[in-house]
Amino acid sequence: MTSNTSPAIELRGAGKAFRTPSGALHTAVRDLDLTVERGEFVAVVGPTGCGKSTTLTLVSGLEEPTEGEVLVGGEPVGGIGGNVGFVFQQDAVFPWRTVLSNVMAGPRFRGVAKAEARERARDWLARVGLSAFEDRYPHQLSGGQRKRVALAATFVNDPGILLMDEPFSALDVQTRALMSDQLLDLWAGTGSSVVFVTHDLEESIALADKVVVMTAGPATVKEVFTIDLPRPRKVEEVRLEPRFVEIYREIWSSLGEEVRITRERGAAHAA
Amino acid sequence: MPPESVSLPAAGALAKPSDAAERSKARARAVRRRALLVNGARLLVLVLFLGLWEWFSRAGVIDKFNFSMPSEVYDQIRTWVMHGTAQGSLAEQIWATLQEALYGWVIGVAAGVLLGIALGRVRFLADVFGPYVKILNAMPRIVLAPIFLIWFGLGPASKVASAVVLVFFPVFFNAFQGAREVDRNLVANARILGASNRQVTFQVVIPSATSWIFTSLHVSFGFALIGAIVGEYIGATKGLGLMVSTAQGTFNSAGVYAAMVILAVVALIAEGLLTFLEKRLFRWKPAESGAR
Ligand SMILES: Nc1ncnc2c1ncn2[C@@H]1O[C@H](COP(=O)(O)OP(=O)(O)OP(=O)(O)O)[C@@H](O)[C@H]1O
Ligand SMILES: [Mg+2]
Numbered sequence: 374m375t376s377n378t379s380p381a382i383e384l385r386g387a388g389k390a391f392r393t394p395s396g397a398l399h400t401a402v403r404d405l406d407l408t409v410e411r412g413e414f415v416a417v418v419g420p421t422g423c424g425k426s427t428t429l430t431l432v433s434g435l436e437e438p439t440e441g442e443v444l445v446g447g448e449p450v451g452g453i454g455g456n457v458g459f460v461f462q463q464d465a466v467f468p469w470r471t472v473l474s475n476v477m478a479g480p481r482f483r484g485v486a487k488a489e490a491r492e493r494a495r496d497w498l499a500r501v502g503l504s505a506f507e508d509r510y511p512h513q514l515s516g517g518q519r520k521r522v523a524l525a526a527t528f529v530n531d532p533g534i535l536l537m538d539e540p541f542s543a544l545d546v547q548t549r550a551l552m553s554d555q556l557l558d559l560w561a562g563t564g565s566s567v568v569f570v571t572h573d574l575e576e577s578i579a580l581a582d583k584v585v586v587m588t589a590g591p592a593t594v595k596e597v598f599t600i601d602l603p604r605p606r607k608v609e610e611v612r613l614e615p616r617f618v619e620i621y622r623e624i625w626s627s628l629g630e631e632v633r634i635t636r637e638r639g640a641a642h643a644a
Numbered sequence: 645m646p647p648e649s650v651s652l653p654a655a656g657a658l659a660k661p662s663d664a665a666e667r668s669k670a671r672a673r674a675v676r677r678r679a680l681l682v683n684g685a686r687l688l689v690l691v692l693f694l695g696l697w698e699w700f701s702r703a704g705v706i707d708k709f710n711f712s713m714p715s716e717v718y719d720q721i722r723t724w725v726m727h728g729t730a731q732g733s734l735a736e737q738i739w740a741t742l743q744e745a746l747y748g749w750v751i752g753v754a755a756g757v758l759l760g761i762a763l764g765r766v767r768f769l770a771d772v773f774g775p776y777v778k779i780l781n782a783m784p785r786i787v788l789a790p791i792f793l794i795w796f797g798l799g800p801a802s803k804v805a806s807a808v809v810l811v812f813f814p815v816f817f818n819a820f821q822g823a824r825e826v827d828r829n830l831v832a833n834a835r836i837l838g839a840s841n842r843q844v845t846f847q848v849v850i851p852s853a854t855s856w857i858f859t860s861l862h863v864s865f866g867f868a869l870i871g872a873i874v875g876e877y878i879g880a881t882k883g884l885g886l887m888v889s890t891a892q893g894t895f896n897s898a899g900v901y902a903a904m905v906i907l908a909v910v911a912l913i914a915e916g917l918l919t920f921l922e923k924r925l926f927r928w929k930p931a932e933s934g935a936r
Contacts, residue, residue: 435835453836465830467830467834468928469928471928478839478847479838482837482839482847483838530837
């Protein structure tokens with residue numbers, strides 16, 4: 374149904390305005406132009422509140438753009454596609470399901486037989502290091518453990534397009550490095566296309582092929598940096614390379630300015 | 645217990661293990677003592693209340709004819725238990741009322757949950773039926789009891805009907821609210837994971853609305869009892885409500901109080917059963933909020 378040459382994700386002049394309770398229009402993102410090639414790993418960084426999460430909801434089909442076009446696999450997004458995985462910024466595990474049942478949810482929704490779903494779920498729980506917790510309920514887990522459940526629940530579906538909204542921000546440093554490496558392994562194995570939103574510039578450089586810097590809100594793409602660090606990478610090691618530091622400095626000079634603008638705006642509001 | 649976590653590490657450096665065991669025993673003793681004190685105080689309040697009532701009645705401070713007294717109420721209950729009531733055995737009366745309340749409750753809850761979730765999920769239905777539900781809810785529904793008596797006669801059907809209308813609305817509103825206030829993230833997540841609309845309703849909306857619904861189940865069983873009793877009071881051949889109205893008709897105030905006591909006990913037992921059920925059903929909830 375789709376030609377194999379079209380990019381995985383394409384945003385063409387996409388914008389989204391929300392209606393606020395007072396009835397006014399609040400523009401969250403505007404004039405977004407962005408292309409994610411098949412199998413590409415793109416990281417998105419930008420000041421807080423600029424519109425990164427909104428961008429992901431547009432790609433996922435959870436929200437429709439109020440302007441422009443969003444294409445996934447060459448076709449305009451109409452509703453939620455079966456090939457998309459989304460790790461949400463907020464906690465989104467089902468509190469009434471056990472850990473195992475949470476991870477089984479995706480395959481079960483998609484009609485996979487119970488036994489097979491359980492097997493796949495167990496496999497993923499082992500990979501995120503939660504095998505011993507499969508009978509627990511989410512309220513009995515730590516924040517980081519819950520996040521890992523969410524990761525397993527997303528990966529178990531084998532999504533071709535993976536949207537991740539600050540997935541590792543609740544994890545401790547060690548688990549984070551572990552999960553990052555695992556994400557890279559997984560991504561290399563499946564060839565899925567990833568859009569990875571983060572606040573952590575180091576993380577974005579260590580993981581991605583391309584780092585997209587967004588402006589202060591309403592966000593649009595400010596600059597796109599290509600990360601030419603060789604793969605395979607180990608996130609803890611790649612940080613130490615001189616080229617990494619160089620890239621970091623370059624991107625930070627672009628991002629830092631937007632962060633400053635956002636901060637000043639916040640201060641102006643407070644005054 | 646906060647004292648436990650505070651005192652242990654502080655003393656831990658100095659204390660030998662036997663000291664720690666000693667302390668935890670002392671703590672357990674203190675907890676028991678407190679429970680004893682609370683229960684003792686409760687008993688005292690009850691005894692005081694009943695004693696004063698009895699005393700005032702006997703001394704003529706309050707009118708014995710209108711207010712009766714505990715000993716008479718007790719005698720009345722005893723008579724009912726031993727020799728039955730004017731309408732038959734006491735158990736039969738309780739069972740009749742309970743049955744009507746139960747039928748009314750089940751029907752009201754089923755209808756309330758079904759319609760609540762349907763209207764909560766389907767915007768169109770909510771928009772169409774919303775105003776009518778509001779109007780019906782604004783009406784004091786207990787005035788329907790006499791109408792039901794005319795429609796359905798002296799039998800249990802009229803009581804069941806009054807119980808249903810009382811139960812339906814609180815359950816309906818809670819189910820509606822529960823379905824409306826489902827965490828948007830959970831719904832979004834389920835849809836991304838591949839859930840159909842049906843699956844979202846049954847596997848996300850209903851589970852997360854159950855705690856809302858359960859809150860209303862507690863209250864609504866009380867309403868079901870009220871509906872049944874009022875129905876019986878207005879006209880019936882059996883039941884606790886009829887006993888109240890008979891006692892009232894013969895100026896037997898002790899009989900009215902005795903029926904009230906029996907009712908209270910029945911309601912408390914039902915409440916206990918519901919709480920038990922709720923605890924079993926909500927194992928996924930943190931303990932503090934599980935027993936709402
Ligand atoms: N449903 C909504 N209704 C109204 N405004 C919204 C809604 N969702 C987001 N916004 C607004 O859109 C802007 C962008 O929000 P978004 O969540 O995309 O930011 P973000 O870049 O993900 O921020 P953060 O890094 O803090 O997660 C914010 O100003 C926010 O207030
Ligand atoms: Mg965000």
